[in-house]
Amino acid sequence: MSGCYIHIPFCAQKCSYCDFHFSTNHSYQNEMVEALCTELKIRSESWKDEEFQTIYFGGGTPSVLTSGQLQKLIGQVKSGYRVSNQVEITLECNPDDCSTENLTTWKKLGVNRLSIGIQSFNDEQLKWMNRSHSAADGLNAVRNAKQTGFDELSLDLMYGLPNMTAEEWKSQLLQVIALNPEHISAYCLTVEQRTALSKWVKEGKLTVSSNEQQSEQFELLVSTLKEAGYEQYEISNFARNEHYSKHNTAYWQGVKYLGIGPSAHGYNGKERYWNQANNKAYMTALKQGNLPETIEILSSFDRFNETLMIGLRTKWGVSKLQLFEDISPDKEWFKIVKDYEDQQLLIETPESIVLTEAGRLLADGIAAELFIIN
Incomplete structure (x- = not known):
């Protein structure tokens, strides 16, 4: 049993709090997909004895991929590796990408689980976050996904936001519960270095929540979702009727996983590797037939x-x-x-x-x- 993670290093725009590896320059998106396929080919021999139970497209924003690019990547995994007939294929997506047309295409390609980055139902918060969607887009994305037949939906929310009160957080939770998703992930805002948010905090333009406020909102998160029938199966993750993320659960249980893409990490039980976090350097190395990785043998x-x-x-x-x-x-x-x-x-x-x-x-x-x- 093992999983495959594919990092898609592109986003429509940069969120103010994000320090993940991505680019807003999509001019070489096709070239990157070719590089991802090359890495999949090179690594296939050393993973021939493994069977993937999960394939996870993370990022970045995987939903910016064209249908042809996504089809090519899924096809490369299935042609080069052993893949379970019941494989869970997750696509992280932004609400504004969740048109009926896109959703129908993703489903036809075999995607059977969506992780939708709602983050907030408050337009003012979404604005300073520099998210590319509105609160209405978030609601429409969930409705469209359900109407298209996606049974496995995970919605992301954030707490500990500047000026967020416990009452507002409770209101956000009630809104997400009303959408009736099978899975909810909730993360506390952290101020990462070299982000716009970090700059604003240093300049006094925004004040982050105190540790006490974050703890209060976390406890409210747990109690409110528990009352609504959601089980906290991991500190930040909640599921109804055991609709756990199979991919992430495998991580937490120490299962082997293949990491593909710039900045991606992989683990084979004894060694960990991580790829070059520079898109151009990553693609250049693979064109030369080299894996752009650093390996650490774990003691x-x-x-x-x-x-x-x-x-x-x-x-x-x-x-x-x-x-x-x-x-x-x-x-x-x-x-x-x-x-x-x-x-x-x-x-x-x-x-x-x-x-x-x-x-x-x-x-x-x-x-x-x-x-x-x-």
């Missing part, structure tokens, strides 16, 4: 800490069998676990270690405390 300590960190974010927790595969912690480590259990922040069973709802608020800190440093 036993690296694998222990990563397994712990990502596993604790989920409702399943971290498997002791997987965690202790190469390393057996000392008594002091188990004492820290017991201390957190006494504080009702985690639950230890013979098979796993799972954070409680209160513990999820402190997930990163708890994981860091339990890291083993060589």
